[in-house]
Amino acid sequence: xxxxxxxxxxxxxxxxxxxxxxxxxxxxxxxxxxxxxxxxxxxxxxxxxxxxxxxxxxxxxxxxxxxxxxxxxxxxxxxxxxxxxxxxxxxxxxxxxxxxxxxxxxxxxxxxxxxxxxxxxxxxxxxxxxxxxxxxxxxxxxxxxxxxxxxxxxxxxxxxxxxxxxxxxxxxxxxxxxxxxxxxxxxxxxxxxxxxxxxxxxxxxxxxxxxxxxxxxxxxxxxxxxxxxxxxxxxxxxxxxxxxxxxxxxxxxxxxxx
Amino acid sequence: xxxxxxxxxxxxxxxxxxxxxxxxxxxxxxxxxxxxxxxxxxxxxxxxxxxxxxxxxxxxxxxxxxxxxxxxxxxxxxxxxxxxxxxxxxxxxxxxxxxxxxxxxxxxxxxxxxxxxxxxxxxxxxxxxxxxxxxxxxxxxxxxxxxxxxxxxxxxxxxxxxxxxxxxxxxxxxxxxxxxxxxxxxxxxxxxxxxxxxxxxxxxxxxxxxxxxxxxxxxxxxxxxxxxxxxxxxxxxxxxxxxxxxxxxxxxxxxxxx
DNA sequence: GCATCAATGTTCGCTTTGCGAACGCTGTCA
DNA sequence: TGACAGCGTTCGCAAAGCGAACATTGATGC
Numbered sequence: 228x229x230x231x232x233x234x235x236x237x238x239x240x241x242x243x244x245x246x247x248x249x250x251x252x253x254x255x256x257x258x259x260x261x262x263x264x265x266x267x268x269x270x271x272x273x274x275x276x277x278x279x280x281x282x283x284x285x286x287x288x289x290x291x292x293x294x295x296x297x298x299x300x301x302x303x304x305x306x307x308x309x310x311x312x313x314x315x316x317x318x319x320x321x322x323x324x325x326x327x328x329x330x331x332x333x334x335x336x337x338x339x340x341x342x343x344x345x346x347x348x349x350x351x352x353x354x355x356x357x358x359x360x361x362x363x364x365x366x367x368x369x370x371x372x373x374x375x376x377x378x379x380x381x382x383x384x385x386x387x388x389x390x391x392x393x394x395x396x397x398x399x400x401x402x403x404x405x406x407x408x409x410x411x412x413x414x415x416x417x418x419x420x421x422x423x424x425x426x427x428x429x430x431x432x433x434x435x436x437x438x439x440x441x442x443x444x445x446x447x448x449x450x451x452x453x454x455x456x457x458x459x460x461x462x463x464x465x466x467x468x469x470x471x472x473x474x475x476x477x478x479x480x481x482x483x484x485x
Numbered sequence: 486x487x488x489x490x491x492x493x494x495x496x497x498x499x500x501x502x503x504x505x506x507x508x509x510x511x512x513x514x515x516x517x518x519x520x521x522x523x524x525x526x527x528x529x530x531x532x533x534x535x536x537x538x539x540x541x542x543x544x545x546x547x548x549x550x551x552x553x554x555x556x557x558x559x560x561x562x563x564x565x566x567x568x569x570x571x572x573x574x575x576x577x578x579x580x581x582x583x584x585x586x587x588x589x590x591x592x593x594x595x596x597x598x599x600x601x602x603x604x605x606x607x608x609x610x611x612x613x614x615x616x617x618x619x620x621x622x623x624x625x626x627x628x629x630x631x632x633x634x635x636x637x638x639x640x641x642x643x644x645x646x647x648x649x650x651x652x653x654x655x656x657x658x659x660x661x662x663x664x665x666x667x668x669x670x671x672x673x674x675x676x677x678x679x680x681x682x683x684x685x686x687x688x689x690x691x692x693x694x695x696x697x698x699x700x701x702x703x704x705x706x707x708x709x710x711x712x713x714x715x716x717x718x719x720x721x722x723x724x725x726x727x728x729x730x731x732x733x734x735x736x737x738x739x740x741x742x743x
Numbered sequence: 744g745c746a747t748c749a750a751t752g753t754t755c756g757c758t759t760t761g762c763g764a765a766c767g768c769t770g771t772c773a
Numbered sequence: 774t775g776a777c778a779g780c781g782t783t784c785g786c787a788a789a790g791c792g793a794a795c796a797t798t799g800a801t802g803c
Contacts, residue, residue, distance in 0.1 A: 244499030305620020362563020
């Protein structure tokens with residue numbers, strides 16, 4: 228009696244193992260077996276087999292009872308980055324505009340109810356940096372990147388995605404009502420850019436503009452900076468820079484088939 | 486009769502699935518099932534199950550009969566990068582020195598007989614760029630990064646690693662005799678830096694210095710540039726810059742536990 | 744110091760999964 | 774048009790791996 232109609236085309240052991248690997252995208256640098264089991268929602272024995280397999284394959288390292296990712300996982304991402312020519316087609320425009328704007332520029336897309344950072348220009352100056360890198364996840368609801376991404380979806384889909392995402396309160400200014408957030412999203416959709424202020428980190432303003440063509444899976448570019456003495460002049464300058472950057476990426480078709 | 490003494494702690498299905506995922510680190514952006522099967526050395530049916538599982542998990546996308554990586558694989562690397570604070574501790578020094586040197590600086594380590602790029606500064610100027618990114622693999626034998634990495638190993642281990650790696654001929658200047666290469670490696674080990682000229686790409690000189698402390702798993706920093714009119718002055722300037730960068734990374738203990 | 748308890752890591756019998764030979768389908772060449 | 778080569782897909786049977794049960798570790802009370 229098999230009530231659960233298991234699909235013979237899917238390897239459940241493999242899927243469970245992948246869940247073990249994916250658990251490490253949290254901020255926790257290393258975990259015990261039991262913790263992996265808990266976070267991946269699997270039996271300890273199952274998680275153990277998955278983890279030991281990953282150790283043998285070289286993706287995980289075991290120090291005593293702690294397990295942590297090895298640099299080899301970078302090679303997995305490397306495949307994607309090379310296939311899509313990020314080094315040639317995405318990173319250079321990002322860097323050039325970042326340098327002109329004198330600010331870090333980030334490219335992002337939706338992933339599982341969060342914002343996935345695809346690439347980040349790296350400009351050197353005195354500014355604070357969150358320390359996010361390509362592959363980092365950041366919250367959806369309280370960042371300009373997240374809201375601009377939602378704005379790239381039809382309103383009903385955006386509402387559905389937001390309903391699935393959790394909406395923690397980062398600062399006193401964070402909007403917590405989904406309706407209020409969706410209103411900001413609609414506003415971003417209309418005006419073609421998104422600003423947020425102090426909702427994720429106090430005193431920091433976020434800027435974002437769309438990169439992907441309408442209808443495609445949304446991709447956005449954005450940046451963030453401490454609120455200065457002339458907020459409106461800053462906003463105008465930065466949004467103009469982001470728009471230029473986005474236009475260039477669009478023209479280079481750097482991002483069309485993600 | 487089970488002659489092969491299969492380890493009950495390892496999930497072979499998972500290992501095979503991982504092999505499917507790893508196949509995409511080639512330069513091939515998308516593949517058919519049969520090609521995946523061939524490259525991963527697996528039965529077509531097995532490869533199919535692995536691939537379909539990856540599709541369901543969102544790491545692979547299926548367009549007709551072609552399969553390609555999705556951006557979600559970046560999240561796997563993101564876990565590693567965040568855990569090791571690359572955004573805070575590695576990227577900023579790299580960028581700063583790259584800007585001072587006016588050249589792209591790369592951080593790398595050994596991985597499976599090749600050089601794995603861990604991070605890359607991103608400076609904007611007119612120079613040629615190979616288009617490599619973090620996570621890219623480059624050859625071991627004919628790059629200064631590769632030879633400096635080998636120099637970080639005891640001589641016998643270096644020879645063993647090199648024996649496993651393949652040594653294609655990229656240019657007319659590529660050394661092909663393992664002994665000759667090991668001699669250059671020994672030279673690099675003694676003098677504490679490595680230069681290569683035109684062995685990977687004609688007219689391009691590569692520079693590399695060690696970053697990790699002696700005895701640890703080798704990590705190196707390097708850069709490459711077209712040979713200019715004053716090769717020796719260039720070499721001195723660039724090596725000095727790389728040494729400063731390496732010293733800073735060492736002091737920040739940015740790379741100690743990889 | 745010893746007993747108690749909770750939480751983690753590991754084993755092994757039973758069931759389920761997934762291996763791969765075999766099949767059908769599609770496009771190509773003579 | 775028939776033969777063929779390469780591809781994706783199916784299904785019976787062997788073996789892989791699930792998880793209850795068992796060790797092991799380490800913290801807490803007496």
